[in-house]
Amino acid sequence: MKNESTNVRVLFCALMGMALLVAGCGGKKAPIPPPPGPIGGSGNNNSSGGSSMQKPVIASFTAEPSSVERGQSALLRWSVSNAAEVAIDHGIGTVASTGTSRLNPAETTTYTLTASGPGGSATATATITLTAPPPPPPQTNNISGNTAKGTIESRVQSDLQDVLFDYDSNNIRDDARNALISDAEAIRKIFADFPTATINVEGHCDERGSAEYNLGLGDRRATSARDYLVQLGVPADKLKTISYGKERPACTESDESCWQRNRRAHFSAGQ
Amino acid sequence: MTRKTVFITILFAAVLGTVAMFAQQQGIQAWITGLGGKPALAVPVFRASGVAQPFMDAFNSTLFSDLDNSGLFEIKPKSVYPLNNPQQPADLRPEDNHMGFALPDWGGAPVNASDLVFGYAAATNGALALYGNVYDTRQRIESAQLFSQRYAGSLDQAGAIRVAHEFANDIIQKFGGSASLVGSRIYFVSNRSSKDENEIWAMDWDGNNAKRLTSLRSLSLYPGVSPDGSRVAFTSWAKGTPRIMVVSTETGRQLPFYNQEASLNAFANFTPDGKQIYYSSTAAGLTQIFKADLNGQDFKRISHRNAIDVEPKVNPKNPNIIYFVGGPGAQQIYSMSADGLDVQRVTNGEGEASNPSWNPDGQHIAFSWTRGYAKGDWNIFVMDVSTHEYSQLTHSEGRNENPVWAPDGRHIVFASTRGQRSQTYQIYTMLADGSHVTRLTQQGNNRYPVWGTK
Numbered sequence A: 001m002k003n004e005s006t007n008v009r010v011l012f013c014a015l016m017g018m019a020l021l022v023a024g025c026g027g028k029k030a031p032i033p034p035p036p037g038p039i040g041g042s043g044n045n046n047s048s049g050g051s052s053m054q055k056p057v058i059a060s061f062t063a064e065p066s067s068v069e070r071g072q073s074a075l076l077r078w079s080v081s082n083a084a085e086v087a088i089d090h091g092i093g094t095v096a097s098t099g100t101s102r103l104n105p106a107e108t109t110t111y112t113l114t115a116s117g118p119g120g121s122a123t124a125t126a127t128i129t130l131t132a133p134p135p136p137p138p139q140t141n142n143i144s145g146n147t148a149k150g151t152i153e154s155r156v157q158s159d160l161q162d163v164l165f166d167y168d169s170n171n172i173r174d175d176a177r178n179a180l181i182s183d184a185e186a187i188r189k190i191f192a193d194f195p196t197a198t199i200n201v202e203g204h205c206d207e208r209g210s211a212e213y214n215l216g217l218g219d220r221r222a223t224s225a226r227d228y229l230v231q232l233g234v235p236a237d238k239l240k241t242i243s244y245g246k247e248r249p250a251c252t253e254s255d256e257s258c259w260q261r262n263r264r265a266h267f268s269a270g271q
Numbered sequence B: 001m002t003r004k005t006v007f008i009t010i011l012f013a014a015v016l017g018t019v020a021m022f023a024q025q026q027g028i029q030a031w032i033t034g035l036g037g038k039p040a041l042a043v044p045v046f047r048a049s050g051v052a053q054p055f056m057d058a059f060n061s062t063l064f065s066d067l068d069n070s071g072l073f074e075i076k077p078k079s080v081y082p083l084n085n086p087q088q089p090a091d092l093r094p095e096d097n098h099m100g101f102a103l104p105d106w107g108g109a110p111v112n113a114s115d116l117v118f119g120y121a122a123a124t125n126g127a128l129a130l131y132g133n134v135y136d137t138r139q140r141i142e143s144a145q146l147f148s149q150r151y152a153g154s155l156d157q158a159g160a161i162r163v164a165h166e167f168a169n170d171i172i173q174k175f176g177g178s179a180s181l182v183g184s185r186i187y188f189v190s191n192r193s194s195k196d197e198n199e200i201w202a203m204d205w206d207g208n209n210a211k212r213l214t215s216l217r218s219l220s221l222y223p224g225v226s227p228d229g230s231r232v233a234f235t236s237w238a239k240g241t242p243r244i245m246v247v248s249t250e251t252g253r254q255l256p257f258y259n260q261e262a263s264l265n266a267f268a269n270f271t272p273d274g275k276q277i278y279y280s281s282t283a284a285g286l287t288q289i290f291k292a293d294l295n296g297q298d299f300k301r302i303s304h305r306n307a308i309d310v311e312p313k314v315n316p317k318n319p320n321i322i323y324f325v326g327g328p329g330a331q332q333i334y335s336m337s338a339d340g341l342d343v344q345r346v347t348n349g350e351g352e353a354s355n356p357s358w359n360p361d362g363q364h365i366a367f368s369w370t371r372g373y374a375k376g377d378w379n380i381f382v383m384d385v386s387t388h389e390y391s392q393l394t395h396s397e398g399r400n401e402n403p404v405w406a407p408d409g410r411h412i413v414f415a416s417t418r419g420q421r422s423q424t425y426q427i428y429t430m431l432a433d434g435s436h437v438t439r440l441t442q443q444g445n446n447r448y449p450v451w452g453t454k
Helices: A002-024 A152-159 A174-193 A211-231 A256-262 B003-035 B050-069 B103-107 B157-176
Strands: A057-064 A067-069 A074-081 A085-088 A093-095 A098-103 A109-117 A120-131 A199-204 A239-245 A264-269 B040-042 B115-124 B127-136 B145-154 B185-190 B199-204 B220-225 B231-236 B243-248 B265-270 B276-281 B288-293 B309-315 B318-326 B332-336 B353-358 B364-369 B379-384 B390-392 B400-405 B411-416 B426-431 B446-452
Touching (some): A057 A120, A074 A085, A074 A109, A074 A120, A098 A256, A152 A264, A211 A239, A211 A264, A211 B220, A211 B265, A211 B318, A211 B353, B003 B379, B003 B390, B050 B115, B050 B157, B127 B157, B145 B157, B185 B220, B199 B220, B199 B231, B220 B265, B220 B446, B265 B309, B276 B309, B309 B353, B332 B353, B364 B400, B400 B446, B411 B446, B426 B446
Parallel strands (some): A067 A120, A199 A239, B040 B115, B243 B265
Antiparallel strands (some): A074 A098, A085 A093, A085 A109, A109 A120, A199 A264, B115 B127, B127 B145, B185 B199, B220 B231, B231 B243, B265 B276, B276 B288, B309 B318, B318 B332, B353 B364, B364 B379, B400 B411, B411 B426
């Protein structure tokens, strides 16, 4: 018994000694390291662990490409630090600190990113500029359909914009009405250049409803668009409606921006 | 009445109501288990007369353990069996008030077996003779027999065990090979020969012998097969707008079908007698349901609704009940008479519903539904159309759509995006409880399967 308690005492002293040694013999105790701060913010004015009092920093906010033709999409890309909340206007809303968003603006749009936190806020802008599509190359032969006025297919594709709809609806919204008014004028010019042509008014849907029901809904959208054009003076017998349901999507991402692109009436050259 | 009496009455009614609801909820599950999970066997004890009786213990325990160990069956417990059981087919009666001599005594609650295994043994000429039978409990006696067979063995324990093994083996062979599907064909849409073209294809029930039926080089979708398997009607954009076409499944030759003047004619489905076709058309403006002869003549408008109505499906047991999918608002499944009257909503309004498919019994449908998930996230459900109870078979393993029953009423073929990187579909089969999912197609985008008898 005696030996054991002596051994214990010796061990205890040795440990204490080692602890004192480690703690810093002959000097002050080493400071307790601070907890790691948030990403990209440590080591500045405040030394109390965490740099939440720092202003948000927008490292980048770009549009790629910054110029697109109508109907093409561009990618917004951003990287923000020190922010509690990051939001982009024009309907994009609250987003993560780092991310991308594919957009299809109908006109030149400047997007403003706002990053806010306890330390303050910061903004940045990125602009997507819509350019007109390149004019068709000049043709040297005059065989009908392939002249300086372009082919009927290229004219329909470049001059006529899609008409967009709400989910499960074929109502003509304000933006749809504007598109149809512009399309009616473009169609007048196309028929003037191609007197025997007809144009297909296609109806399309986003991916979510069933294919069968969407075939019927696409038909209603095509019919709504066609009827409005007829009201604007386009001859009814030169417009043919064809529904594709959700068989011919313009994009395949599963997000609202792509779904909206797909809920459309679209134009193509008739046979 | 005193307040106490009123209270007790209400409590009693509530308890009764709960019990009734509970009993009802067992209904769809019992039906599914009975037909499509593992076959559910009732195996009453086999007896023998005279000198063969001492060996029947060995017979019965061997038969039971062989069937049980096969993993193919759910064997119903003897504790719920009726008082009596038939020993030979001649013992069967059409109905027996639950005494046990009628097939419904075994097919209904509380036994809920899909098949009855019964028979007896006897000593003949110094040998053991075993007479074994397997009958489908949900059929009339005349059409219920799966097989009956006599087996011979030595008149001792070894002989009894041997005939038990042989009988069990025959039962296992009968069910293991899904014999009732042999010869049936699945018709579907595939773009495997050309990414931008969708054609109508056919393959065996197990995915073998796939062959292309059409060469329209266009978009052709939504096949419907005639009850005798001789023709397939489908919707094709080959002439510009969606129109109905019909081909012979034997020759591949196109058969005539008159399409009304309309931007859309689609979703042709045959009546159970194979003599008429229901379809959707925009001939009257909105997409509405029409009926016509096999060649499209003599057409007549059936639905008169201010909505988009698609996918007409005739009840195989009652041609006066038509199910279809329609608006207004979120798409749901509706029923109507063959004249378009008595329209009622079948699904409960939650989410969106689609693709109703009739079980050959005319009492259940499989369908696609987004209930419990986001728009576009389709799963396959089975519903009892009289009680409206439903059971969910898939659980968002990708999108699961276009379920169609096999002629055996136990299997379902469907399309699913599960395991696919892009939004392509492959065709699968499964049992009515969602188990035994088997992939049938490999390459391309394969969709809209329907199951024909040949």
